[in-house]
Amino acid sequence: MNPFEHKFTVFSANLSEKNAAHTKETISTQSGEVFADKPFSIEYKGIYNVTKVGQSVAQVVTFLTTAALAVFALTHIVPLAWGIYIAVPLALLFAYGVEKIKRSTLAIAAKHYLKYGQFGAVGIFAMLVMCVSIAAALYGARELPGVVYAKPERKNDPQAANALAADIDRVQADIDRLQGNIGAKGGNWIAENRTLPRLQKERAQLIAKRTDATQKADQQTETQYIEALADRAANVEKMQVYAVGAAIVAELIFLFCTGFIFYFLFRHYAEQNEAQTKDATNTDQGAHVNGNRPARAFVANLRTDDNRPLTKIVTTSTTDTPHRTCEHCSKNYVYRHSKQRFCSDHCRVSNWQNATGKTLKRTGKKTEG
Numbered sequence: 001m002n003p004f005e006h007k008f009t010v011f012s013a014n015l016s017e018k019n020a021a022h023t024k025e026t027i028s029t030q031s032g033e034v035f036a037d038k039p040f041s042i043e044y045k046g047i048y049n050v051t052k053v054g055q056s057v058a059q060v061v062t063f064l065t066t067a068a069l070a071v072f073a074l075t076h077i078v079p080l081a082w083g084i085y086i087a088v089p090l091a092l093l094f095a096y097g098v099e100k101i102k103r104s105t106l107a108i109a110a111k112h113y114l115k116y117g118q119f120g121a122v123g124i125f126a127m128l129v130m131c132v133s134i135a136a137a138l139y140g141a142r143e144l145p146g147v148v149y150a151k152p153e154r155k156n157d158p159q160a161a162n163a164l165a166a167d168i169d170r171v172q173a174d175i176d177r178l179q180g181n182i183g184a185k186g187g188n189w190i191a192e193n194r195t196l197p198r199l200q201k202e203r204a205q206l207i208a209k210r211t212d213a214t215q216k217a218d219q220q221t222e223t224q225y226i227e228a229l230a231d232r233a234a235n236v237e238k239m240q241v242y243a244v245g246a247a248i249v250a251e252l253i254f255l256f257c258t259g260f261i262f263y264f265l266f267r268h269y270a271e272q273n274e275a276q277t278k279d280a281t282n283t284d285q286g287a288h289v290n291g292n293r294p295a296r297a298f299v300a301n302l303r304t305d306d307n308r309p310l311t312k313i314v315t316t317s318t319t320d321t322p323h324r325t326c327e328h329c330s331k332n333y334v335y336r337h338s339k340q341r342f343c344s345d346h347c348r349v350s351n352w353q354n355a356t357g358k359t360l361k362r363t364g365k366k367t368e369g
Helices: 005-035 045-077 083-116 120-143 159-185 189-289 345-356
Strands: 295-303 309-317 323-325 332-334
Touching: 045 083, 045 120, 045 189, 083 120, 083 189, 120 189, 159 189
Parallel strands: none
Antiparallel strands: 295 309, 323 332
């Protein structure tokens, strides 16, 4: 019999119990984290962080497409070689201004709607700015592929025509030399009647071939140019679909993320106000129990200068019901004068008897504590 078998069995059992206890504790913790009731600002904090990233990425896309639209527009307004150096800075400034105004107006509109329940003129203005931003982003996305795919150039191949032109020049040189010799010698029947016509005929044929080669080269160049334009148009059209689709998705992501961010911040703001209200109420209750003059907190629906309701915590001191705690029975009571220490004559007499060890004789006259 192995002497270590019993120890190994006990060790295995203890390890299994510890693992089971750890697993149970881990599952309990996870279940508590998943299914416990939490405040909204804690429950959705992770989603809030993700939506902030999504909002930033989407706004970068819309910023680029809006800037692209501004560059296209400005280059048509300033059609100069150096016009691009003016168009790019102005386009970036324009895109930044649109995005900045869009976020600011949406924030103000969200505050008016979520906090005050009003849409109003600021909401309409925010929607107009949003529509302008969407239109600029979509049009810029539509024009952007035209920059990615540059227009093709006409590429003419004059190699064959140049070779024929060289032959024509060679034949023309022979003709000129032959004519010079004929004039110098006073006439040469063979050169004048046979060689010269042959060279002239050869020159005419070469010119005809050069003209034909030039026409063919031009036709080939035009065909290739038309095909290149067609390929570019197909690529631009396909890219436009992707670019406009990406711009639409980016705008939708921006709207969704922005809406959730503002709602999350509003819920966090409301929870903070609720916690402050509870703290003020608990302070009042503690002061009431301790016999101090309590402060009463309540929520008042005030109006600001522009007639908008504003929820505000107001704390006031209550003086119509002064309370104290009896020094004998610790009962809460309403005192009649500032020197009263006990809730009744019975407690006042009982406290005196306990302190002196004597018994008070009853005279039939009642006095206040």
